[in-house]
Amino acid sequence: MLLRTRPAIRSSEITDKKLYLRRREFIQAAAVTAVGAAAGTLGVPQADAAPSWPRVKVPNFAKSPYGADEKPNAYQDATTYNNFYEFGVEKEDPSNNAGPLKTKPWTVKVDGLVDKPADYQLEDFIKPYALEERIYRMRCVERWSMVIPWIGFPLASLLKTVQPAPTAKFVEFTTLFNPQQMPGQRRDVLRWPYVEGLRLDEAMHPLAILAVGLYGEYLPNQNGAPIRLVVPWKYGFKGIKSIVRIRLTDRQPMNSWQLSAPSEYGFYSNVNPSVDHPRWSQARERRIGEFFMRPTLVFNGYGDQVASLYAGMDLKKNY
């Protein structure tokens, strides 16, 4: 009897075992390449390897006990996910568009109801104060949050230097207006320049700082260089960036977001889980980098220090 011994499949057609075992990898790679090519033609932004802005270390600053228990977000998060409408309304706009902002020389005007009004060069403005690092939680009104190691000095130190008049009750801050360097200002998304304000006792609170750096380096432009406000118990938009003017006044300043949508944003804007934004609940927040949302804490967790500022006030009315 004749047995047919020729195999049904020629050996040349048999896939090499090693290749066969890697077939999934291959298909995956092919898919990634195909999609990648498609994405490339659609102009999808690639993940940036190195930042395009200068990174300069702050030579001298002290560590402080603030926030030692918190784990800061990635540097990339804090420097590429920004609300800074002066450079565009998308989160990636500031890091993409803020490069041309000239922060040297920079003048800060201090005026209004103060005994010592002056126009300061930034270097002279900062020089008298010891810089320290403060690791603060930052809660955005849009329901996300980060932990950021700021470098700065207490706003109170500055106010003590310039000596508010006895009639002064509020501090008003103003951002640079320069549509040439701040392309977002070419459209009336908000009324420019951006204005923020604090009650004088809030401004004197030791937690409120003027920041000049983060993560051990001077502020990148997209984070509000060269100097910005950080008030950790309030929603992030109170932290006005690229400040050119600090004015003491006896009238409550009209801050930009209140002017834009008074039913949604108030003057105080203290972080408060029990006061909803009209369009979303503020009870929880997504810490950038996490999936599950955390419960939002009243005064962003700084209630022990700041709640006394608002004793007897209706925080639902004064949102």
Place this chain on the structure above:
Amino acid sequence: MKPTVLAAGLLPLLVLIWRAFNAALGANPLLEITHETGDWTLRFIVITLAITPVRRLTGWHALIRFRRMMGLYAFFYGSLHFLIYVIADRFAGLDFRDGIWAWSTARGLVASIWEDVYKRPYITVGFIGLAAMAPLAVTSTTGWIRRLGGRNWNRLHRLIYATAVAGVIHYWWLVKADILHPAIYASLVALLLGFRAFRT
């Protein structure tokens, strides 16, 4: 031609997946995916609405072959948009009193979605827009056209006009200050619906 268009409709999804695997979705990827799928829903609605005017203006009648497909893609991206919202915005915000795998989680999720749909006008209108597309997706087959008859089918499928309006309002109400993008969609939808209202 048809397979090419079919594949092209999947491209936005593939790009999103590619970006997800290449850490190119930014610091808040869940929100980015939510916004992208929402944007593509509106784009496919606009494309669907544009087919009839373009046919009439150019005489390129073969386009009609793609209308149902474009409408189905609008529903597809709308459903993805809703699914991502349910997972990233509702599920992730539950308190999981009895752990994740519990009946209370399912109940809490339904309650949380319902509360949002009921309480937040921009969610309400978005939900209505998506819900209005569901019967259109179901009856998108040739069998259903035959069963309903061409005239009834066409009448039913005018519901897409409501979805288009709802979609634009949904977007408009959710932006914080810059209404440029919703305004662009609003003008496109107004133009395409206006074409139907004013043609003789």
